[in-house]
Amino acid sequence: MKRIAILGSTGSIGTQTLDIISQYPDRFEVYALTANNNIRLLTEQARMFQPEIVCIANEQHYAELKANLSDMPVKVYAGADAIAQIVTLQPVDVVLASMVGYAGLKPTIEAIKAGKQIALANKETLVVAGELICRLSREHHSQILPVDSEHSAIFQCLSGEGDNPIEKLLLTASGGPFRNKTLDELKHVNAAQALKHPNWEMGAKITIDSASMMNKGFEVIEAKWLFGIEPEHIEVVVHPQSIVHSMVQFADGCIKAQLGMPDMRMPILYALTYPDRIATQLPRWNYAQCGQLTFEKPDAEKFRNLAFAYQAIRQGGNLPCIVNAANEVVVAGFLQDKIGFLQMSDIIETVMAKATFIQNPTYEDYVQTDDEARKLAASLF
Ligand code: MN
Numbered sequence: 222m223k224r225i226a227i228l229g230s231t232g233s234i235g236t237q238t239l240d241i242i243s244q245y246p247d248r249f250e251v252y253a254l255t256a257n258n259n260i261r262l263l264t265e266q267a268r269m270f271q272p273e274i275v276c277i278a279n280e281q282h283y284a285e286l287k288a289n290l291s292d293m294p295v296k297v298y299a300g301a302d303a304i305a306q307i308v309t310l311q312p313v314d315v316v317l318a319s320m321v322g323y324a325g326l327k328p329t330i331e332a333i334k335a336g337k338q339i340a341l342a343n344k345e346t347l348v349v350a351g352e353l354i355c356r357l358s359r360e361h362h363s364q365i366l367p368v369d370s371e372h373s374a375i376f377q378c379l380s381g382e383g384d385n386p387i388e389k390l391l392l393t394a395s396g397g398p399f400r401n402k403t404l405d406e407l408k409h410v411n412a413a414q415a416l417k418h419p420n421w422e423m424g425a426k427i428t429i430d431s432a433s434m435m436n437k438g439f440e441v442i443e444a445k446w447l448f449g450i451e452p453e454h455i456e457v458v459v460h461p462q463s464i465v466h467s468m469v470q471f472a473d474g475c476i477k478a479q480l481g482m483p484d485m486r487m488p489i490l491y492a493l494t495y496p497d498r499i500a501t502q503l504p505r506w507n508y509a510q511c512g513q514l515t516f517e518k519p520d521a522e523k524f525r526n527l528a529f530a531y532q533a534i535r536q537g538g539n540l541p542c543i544v545n546a547a548n549e550v551v552v553a554g555f556l557q558d559k560i561g562f563l564q565m566s567d568i569i570e571t572v573m574a575k576a577t578f579i580q581n582p583t584y585e586d587y588v589q590t591d592d593e594a595r596k597l598a599a600s601l602f
Pocket of ligand 1: 369370371440
């Protein structure tokens, strides 16, 4: 029986994880649920899964959540500090880190320091502070298992390969809803259009990142830290059908790929049962009904964010943290129709040039960098 703490239980990954867990009550137990604001759903989840602890990050909702659950033996907490403590508690076996954005960094660091196994869905944690996270995970023997579908695919391809030399990783990208739009058309697209992802059902932030290809840029950075592969050996391949979830090319020229339906419940389950595989009723990919699988190069002129991410990880230091902070601000601005789609990249580029660069940042430097870059980005619209 694995006892799981789910950070971000009301989000897309959180709800899909609970869906999986509900099907295997003899394997998994929900120990703690945390959410940012959604107390209605958090209350519902607490009633259904009977965790020991629930926690709401936004302290304004504490009294209401506590009242909602007053007839239950559950402990109710509030605030970011409480979340960072919950993940360290002795009964927790696995922490599913599926909070959105920078907010996931602190509790993930605390969980790693406590030696917990991490099922990592919050890629921003590795984007912002990959070097620190990897060092801590080695020091504290905390295993990080990828939930991101591409990284789960690469992880599965590497299983059983030991130290066999890798030539490159082929990271697949759907290309998002704007793959076929011209640069001119991209000037006029709005948030509602960007939120219609062709293949994956995801939260708003990652769906916008997916449309702007920032998500893929972040995944290059995530792959560097998870697998120790330098960015010049990581290639992004546009594969609109999202059936091949990623590939690994070895030094002998052989390529291994992992395929399946675009359904996040598969990589979530793999992270929770690794190294085992268990039987599921999840939808199967049917080659007879799928038509063609196609592959193409990404359009670097239309999707400048990809180049920013490569630049950030090559230069290193706090530059990826700067890009992440600027991106969180522009995505929020775009979702509120305050800035245009292409303007997001312009602002990120300016913030990258203006924010204070630090080659060897500490945790406190990341906190300061995040704050500075957010203010800079917000001042630009
Ligand atoms: Mn992904």
